[in-house]
Structure formats: structure tokens, C-alpha cells
Amino acid sequence: MIVTEVRRTMPQIESPEPSGPEVMQPDPHYAGWSDEDVAAEFEKVGAEHRRRRRMAEAESAARVAALSWAAAAGREDGDEWAQPRGAHDAYAEGAVVTHGGKTWVSLIDANVWEPGVSGWREQTEGGAPEWVEPSGAHDAYNTGDRVTFEGVVYESTIDANTWSPADYPAGWDVVS
Numbered sequence: 001m002i003v004t005e006v007r008r009t010m011p012q013i014e015s016p017e018p019s020g021p022e023v024m025q026p027d028p029h030y031a032g033w034s035d036e037d038v039a040a041e042f043e044k045v046g047a048e049h050r051r052r053r054r055m056a057e058a059e060s061a062a063r064v065a066a067l068s069w070a071a072a073a074g075r076e077d078g079d080e081w082a083q084p085r086g087a088h089d090a091y092a093e094g095a096v097v098t099h100g101g102k103t104w105v106s107l108i109d110a111n112v113w114e115p116g117v118s119g120w121r122e123q124t125e126g127g128a129p130e131w132v133e134p135s136g137a138h139d140a141y142n143t144g145d146r147v148t149f150e151g152v153v154y155e156s157t158i159d160a161n162t163w164s165p166a167d168y169p170a171g172w173d174v175v176s
Contacts, residue, residue, distance in 0.1 A: 063109055066092040078103070084112045096123065108138045128153045128175070134162045146175060 030038060069088055077096035081104070084090040091097065091111040097104050103123040104115035113119040119139055122129035128146035131154075132139075141147065141161040147154055154165045154172040165172040 059109070062087075063092055066090060066109065070095070081115055083114070087112075131164055133164070152176065 033041075065088075070092065073089065079097060081097040081099035087110055090109075091106045093106055093109045093111070095106040095111070097106075097115060097120075099115040102115070104120040105123050106119060107121055108119045111119045116122075116132070118135040121139065122132070128148045131147040131149040134140040137160060140159075141156040142159045143156055145156045145161075147156075147165075149165045149172075152165070153175040155175050156171060157173055158171045161168075161171045163171055
């Protein structure tokens with residue numbers, strides 16, 4: 001009864017909305033962790049974040065280096081493909097070459113593969129290239145990619161599509 005009286009007579013104080021950082025609730029996953037455990041995990045996560053950032057920066061630097069090398073060597077889109085001697089003269093993603101009477105676009109950075117083998121997609125004028133079995137995720141077909149298979153043009157309805165229209169019809173729509 002006294003508690004009820006005190007509650008009735010106490011002025012009600014409303015908490016203002018937090019204006020600073022978001023109010024966070026304790027995560028029950030960490031309930032049994034000591035401060036030292038949390039600090040150690042925080043350090044590991046920070047190290048992983050720094051590693052990933054360095055990897056992204058290195059990938060970007062490698063791409064810039066490859067493009068710079070190609071420009072300095074006088075390599076231009078549409079030139080005849082030449083076997084790279086190493087990473088320094090590998091083809092960048094998006095590079096366009098001719099090989100075997102066809103035009104090819106590199107699907108990956110640091111591409112040392114011969115067009116038609118891996119990492120390249122045939123570029124066609126107004127039509128869809130012939131379907132080529134992908135050798136991995138790097139050259140799999142994605143949603144919207146068009147191919148010609150057995151004289152019929154198909155469009156992939158899924159990402160990471162490594163199947164032919166005959167092997168997995170649900171992954172392709174007939175376009176023409």
C-alpha cells in the first residue's frame with residue numbers, strides 16, 4: 001500500500017528520446033563473456049576488417065596497374081589476343097580482344113586464359129553468342145545473359161547458371 005501511494009504521489013519523469021548514439025540492448029550471445037573476452041574478440045574483428053580493406057585496396061591497385069601496363073604497352077580494345085607472360089600483362093576485366101576470328105570480352109581481372117577456354121565471353125553484334133560450358137563461377141551465366149544454343153536464343157533466368165538449356169530448361173527462357 002505504501003509503494004502504491006509513493007508511486008501515485010511521485011512526479012512522472014518522461015525520458016527524452018536519445019539524441020546521441022543509438023540505444024543498444026545487451027546481446028544475450030555475449031552474456032557469459034568477460035570484458036577481456038569481448039576486447040579480444042573486438043581486436044580479432046578489427047584485424048579481419050583491416051585485412052579485408054587491404055585486400056580490396058590491393059585488388060583495386062592491381063586493376064589500375066594492369067590497365068596502366070596495357071596503356072603503356074599500347075594495348076587497345078580490339079587488338080589481337082596475345083598470351084600474357086605473367087600477372088603484369090594479364091588482361092583486366094572488360095578488356096576486349098580478337099582471337100580466332102571472334103571478339104571476346106574478359107570476365108575477370110588478371111585473365112591469362114586463352115579466349116574460348118575460360119574467363120572470356122564471345123561478344124557478338126546484335127546476336128547472342130554460342131553457349132559455352134562455364135568452367136567455374138567466374139564465367140557462369142547470370143540473369144539476363146543471352147546465348148544461342150542449338151540455333152535457338154535463350155536468356156538465363158538465374159544467376160550462376162552453369163547448365164545448358166538442355167540440361168536445365170528451368171534456368172533458361174526461349175527468346176526467339
